Amino acid sequence: MTGSSGMLAGKVVIVTGAGSGIGRAAALLFAREGARVGIMERDATSGTEVTELIAQQGGEALFCQADVAQEEQVSAAVDAVVARFGRLDGAFNNAGVEMSNQLVPDLSTPDWQRVIDINLTGVFLCMRHQTRAMAQDGGAIVNMSSGDGIIGQPHAADYVASKHGVIGLTRAASCEARYTKVRVNALLPGLILTPMVEERLFANPAFEAQVAPMAERHSIGRFGKPEDVAEAALWLLCDRSAFINGALLTVDGGYTAR
Numbered sequence: 001m002t003g004s005s006g007m008l009a010g011k012v013v014i015v016t017g018a019g020s021g022i023g024r025a026a027a028l029l030f031a032r033e034g035a036r037v038g039i040m041e042r043d044a045t046s047g048t049e050v051t052e053l054i055a056q057q058g059g060e061a062l063f064c065q066a067d068v069a070q071e072e073q074v075s076a077a078v079d080a081v082v083a084r085f086g087r088l089d090g091a092f093n094n095a096g097v098e099m100s101n102q103l104v105p106d107l108s109t110p111d112w113q114r115v116i117d118i119n120l121t122g123v124f125l126c127m128r129h130q131t132r133a134m135a136q137d138g139g140a141i142v143n144m145s146s147g148d149g150i151i152g153q154p155h156a157a158d159y160v161a162s163k164h165g166v167i168g169l170t171r172a173a174s175c176e177a178r179y180t181k182v183r184v185n186a187l188l189p190g191l192i193l194t195p196m197v198e199e200r201l202f203a204n205p206a207f208e209a210q211v212a213p214m215a216e217r218h219s220i221g222r223f224g225k226p227e228d229v230a231e232a233a234l235w236l237l238c239d240r241s242a243f244i245n246g247a248l249l250t251v252d253g254g255y256t257a258r
């Protein structure tokens with residue numbers, strides 16, 4: 001389903017961190033649902049691969065290599081998408097990194113700053129340039145928070161603070177919808193089986209003790225799949241959610257409800 005049909009038919013949508021995990025599933029889904037997709041990713045290999053996969057499934061995508069924490073790169077990427085496709089209607093600000101896995105007394109200032117720069121300031125920089133690009137017709141933005149945006153975790157002060165920050169940023173920006181014509185919502189996933197989790201967090205001894213209690217709290221009885229989160233982002237970006245603004249949508253199998 002591309003181009004003229006699908007939930008995002010006719011729309012141009014940016015996905016950040018689209019090379020892996022949730023971003024990758026979202027970019028592929030959005031393209032299948034008719035969007036032309038701007039692939040904003042700092043890793044050239046995975047970004048190119050997803051762009052080619054979209055072309056193979058009959059869709060249209062543009063790869064823009066960009067680090068979301070670098071404003072010039074963000075600005076250039078948004079400009080490139082608008083130059084190629086003529087407009088911007090939506091964005092899924094998904095790019096992010098995991099915690100540095102330190103207790104607060106051991107968490108270095110550079111480690112703290114790196115996580116905040118990517119997970120929080122990166123979302124802000126993307127929103128600023130995306131919102132400007134949507135000035136004429138308005139649009140929708142979905143920001144990636146986490147269950148850690150509303151609860152705490154040990155060894156994760158940098159990550160938890162960044163994801164709480166994304167919620168504040170989302171709420172504040174949603175209050176500006178009458179000026180910007182842009183709806184802004186946030187997703188709060190539980191544990192989703194992506195490379196961030198399976199290849200890095202599960203391999204870290206500091207995280208090991210948390211896995212069983214976390215599994216118990218996902219009341220649906222399994223961890224999430226990238227596609228579970230991509231489906232929620234799709235709905236928040238399409239016109240069927242036209243009255244949803246400033247929402248915090250958990251996609252966590254009941255994790256934060258317990």
Ligand SMILES: NC(=O)c1ccc[n+]([C@@H]2O[C@H](COP(=O)([O-])OP(=O)(O)OC[C@H]3O[C@@H](n4cnc5c(N)ncnc54)[C@H](O)[C@@H]3O)[C@@H](O)[C@H]2O)c1
Pocket residue numbers: 016017018019020021022023040041042043046066067068069094095096097098118122144145146147188189190191192193194195196197
């Ligand atoms: N996996 C989970 O359990 C989970 C739960 C809640 C929230 N999240 C959030 O979802 C988002 C995606 O996570 P994932 O699990 O798919 O991770 P992932 O590591 O599989 O994918 C993240 C992607 O973002 C890219 N990226 C990282 N830093 C970037 C930067 N500075 N600029 C541009 N691209 C960058 C990476 O190259 C990678 O392609 C993150 O924001 C993460 O915090 C994940």
